[in-house]
Amino acid sequence: MWLRTLILLTLAISAFGQAMLNRNGERIVDTVRGEIYDEWDDCKNARAEIVFIIDGSRSIPQIDFNKQITFLKSFVDHFEIGKNGMRFGAVTFGDKIIKDNTFGLTQYASKDQLKNGISNIDFKPDDGDSTETYLAIKYAHGIIFKDARPDIKKIAIVITDGQSTAPNKTAEQAMKMRKEGILIFAIGVGKDVSEEELHTITGRNDYVFMVDKYSLLKTVRTELRKLTCNSDKVHQMVACLHLSDEEFREKQGCRGMVDINFVFDSSVMGYEDTRNITTFIKKSVTDEYLDNKKVLFGMITGKCQALKDFYLNTYQTRTEIMKHLDIFHKTSIVSLLQKVKNVSTMTKYGARNRARKVAVIFLKGKLSEPQGVITNAKVLSKNGIEVFVIKMDDLNSENTLTSITRQRNILDATEIKSMVQLSSEFLNRLCKR
Secondary structure (H helix, E strand, C coil): CHHHHHHHHHHHHHHHHHHCECCCCCECCCCCCCCCCCCCHHHCCCCEEEEEEEECCCCCCHHHHHHHHHHHHHHHCCCCECCCCEEEEEEEECCCECHHHCECCCCCCCHHHHHHHHHCCCCCHHHCCCCCHHHHHHHHHHCHHHHCCCCCCEEEEEEECCCCCCHHHHHHHHHHHHHCCCEEEEEEECCCCCHHHHHHHHCCHHHEEEECCHHHHHHHHHHHHHHHHCHHHHHHHHHHHHHCHHHHHHHHCCCCCEEEEEEECHHHHHHHHHHHHHHHHHHHHHCHHHCCCCEEEEEEECCCCCCCCCCCCCCCCHHHHHHHHHHHHEECCHHHHHHHHHHHHCHHHCCCCCCEEEEEEEECCEECCHHHHHHHHHHHHHCCEEEEEEECCCCCCHHHHHHHCCHHHEEECCCCCCHHHHHHHHHHHHHCC
């Protein structure tokens, strides 16, 4: 009897295990309802116009180029292809648009035709002397997407293994594409990719996927599929974010992932204020509300530089001496803000694609380049990085501070003497607690 029971139990477990495998051999189960489902079901009714922008430059070995093609065939295999479903086009580029490896949205009307068309994309190293990404984006925008169906979401997917030859032109063409409502996703492969440039191309950190090699492209397929299949929701979310970035981030609070970078110019802080800042940071890091693995912390400081010597015969007037000493009271934080953008958005520094990004800037001394600080703060905001300012003195005008960030994100250390209390106030505003 026990042997029969054991056999039946074994068969049941085997059948159940097979049921949990999707068509790619991956186990899928609804953890909320306990129901088994195919993770690709939500793509069956998706409608979009999608254009692959494929790097065919010579830096890619043919074996890796072939892996790229295999990935694309696998990706389209999970969609309903046709006029009532998804349509795909492709642009392959190197030092020019490789026309033989390019096709439009209307060329293939069935899945089999599309997969055969992708298979026919050949590696042409003779056309890959450089990486003219901007040409491919411009071609996709001006030629391929012209055949897009009205009122259907448009998506471009860029795959590259390096930095474009003309990054400024690439950024310009990508911005033109995005301004017409075309979403851009990007996949960077290998160590030579400029992740920062991919963020510029997509306009959003969470639209960039990074893998170490072409054989790992399959690891981003599921996440890329989620963005593609839910393009209607994504597009609506993008519109909402552009309308009200601050309100959206406030509602998120500290419940999800948060990446926080503390920023200050150590050359002007002095011992006392540096100690105060570290007290602030320690209180923030150890606060029980943020004591979880979802919140990461970083710190960016300038080089500590003492005042330069001057001698009895260096200056002839008191005005010259005062000008020399005024350097000590001025802070140049522009370069630090430029570094904040990279550290907050690039995975090699620990940044997470879907985390809320926060920069806490401690200001002491009169800004030597106020307009530069304002400009770079706006760049941070455009890249989804929320800026808080902790003013350590009153040497910068209220107008300057509110040009850097909104009033609610400015905290005054001259009024709240306790850095522990100031940290609590910061967390109250950050987390809406």
